Amino acid sequence: MIDFLKRLFGQSGSSTTAKERLRLVLMTDHLELSPELIEAMKRSKSTSNGKTAHWRCWQTFRFFP
Amino acid sequence: VQQTQTVQDEVQSSAPAPRLGRAIVLTSGKGGVGKTTTTANLGTALAHRGARVVLVDADVGLRNLDIVLGLESRVKHHLLDVLEERASLDEALVPGKHSESLFLLAAAQSREKDDVDTAKMKALISSLRERFDYVLIDCPAGIELGFRNAVAGADEAIVICTPEVAAVRDVDRVVGLLGNRFRPQLVINRLRPYLVKKGKMLSVEDVNAILRLPLLGVIADEPEIIVTTNRGEPLALRKDTPTGAAYHAIAARVAGEDVPAPMPAVPKVTILERVGALFGGRRA
Numbered sequence A: 001m002i003d004f005l006k007r008l009f010g011q012s013g014s015s016t017t018a019k020e021r022l023r024l025v026l027m028t029d030h031l032e033l034s035p036e037l038i039e040a041m042k043r044s045k046s047t048s049n050g051k052t053a054h055w056r057c058w059q060t061f062r063f064f065p
Numbered sequence B: 001v002q003q004t005q006t007v008q009d010e011v012q013s014s015a016p017a018p019r020l021g022r023a024i025v026l027t028s029g030k031g032g033v034g035k036t037t038t039t040a041n042l043g044t045a046l047a048h049r050g051a052r053v054v055l056v057d058a059d060v061g062l063r064n065l066d067i068v069l070g071l072e073s074r075v076k077h078h079l080l081d082v083l084e085e086r087a088s089l090d091e092a093l094v095p096g097k098h099s100e101s102l103f104l105l106a107a108a109q110s111r112e113k114d115d116v117d118t119a120k121m122k123a124l125i126s127s128l129r130e131r132f133d134y135v136l137i138d139c140p141a142g143i144e145l146g147f148r149n150a151v152a153g154a155d156e157a158i159v160i161c162t163p164e165v166a167a168v169r170d171v172d173r174v175v176g177l178l179g180n181r182f183r184p185q186l187v188i189n190r191l192r193p194y195l196v197k198k199g200k201m202l203s204v205e206d207v208n209a210i211l212r213l214p215l216l217g218v219i220a221d222e223p224e225i226i227v228t229t230n231r232g233e234p235l236a237l238r239k240d241t242p243t244g245a246a247y248h249a250i251a252a253r254v255a256g257e258d259v260p261a262p263m264p265a266v267p268k269v270t271i272l273e274r275v276g277a278l279f280g281g282r283r284a
Helices: A002-009 A015-031 A035-043 A053-063 B002-014 B035-048 B079-083 B118-131 B145-152 B165-178 B193-197 B204-211 B223-231 B242-254 B271-278
Strands: B022-027 B053-057 B102-105 B134-138 B156-161 B185-191 B215-220
Touching: A015 A035, A015 B165, A015 B204, B022 B035, B022 B118, B022 B145, B035 B053, B035 B102, B035 B134, B035 B156, B035 B185, B035 B242, B053 B118, B079 B118, B118 B134, B118 B145, B134 B145, B145 B165, B156 B165, B156 B204, B165 B204, B185 B204, B204 B215, B215 B242
Parallel strands: B022 B134, B022 B156, B053 B102, B053 B134, B156 B185, B185 B215
Antiparallel strands: none
């Protein structure tokens, strides 16, 4: 029943989750970060401009792979 | 005599060098993303354009390209027979069912990837380049020796990626290994535009924002591909279908034509299908 209602009212898009996971995974791969650091980045909250720490790190990584 | 020799030298030096075909490896890192299907369809579409094409199944031990092309009953000799000089290249090349200019060099099924000598593989691809316009090499999954052998003789790469986290990660790794020498280009396979529209699948832009590769084209996740693979008839034989046309557009782009990269459209969903999806039915 819950599944049916979820379908009826629409679930939140999983592509956003996929994108975030992908960025973290690639950051780990490229920079060889420790799992602890990744976990810390996942937990990090929004900064003053509304972006998470790992988002900012990703932006840096994108330009300096 | 000396003058004659000089003229001969001049003739030889002015004679055009034999034009070598292009050796393109189709790779992905991850298994099950559609490398073999793409190889078969791209080869079929290139042959349909009049090019002489050979498809090399480099997936030693797990050959499938013969099945996708419907040629499994015609394979008498395989890649390792040629490399180990038990059969000539002419004996091992299997002509395609639907095109006179398409050939298959099947992989050995009962051998292992480690049995392939990289230097011999490279030499074989070189000799195929002298005879064909396109040598398409179907690379095995992974980045071990099978991958290294498959890319050894290639000078270009097409990477196949599905819009999934694992596939994109693996392509990223493979592209890193390939480097710039292979000028890798991207085919995104198994995209479901309806799911992208609903925000439930990575979009073409999402994938290529990460990979940043020249996009050859996008292939939709079509049930028809499974049906045609079951029959051993690549969908590229049916240019009238959207996916068949997409493979032909990719072939045109590979051949250097300035045509737009094929993009699957969002299919129209009927009310009945919408209701069906509420109860667990599959949407395009």
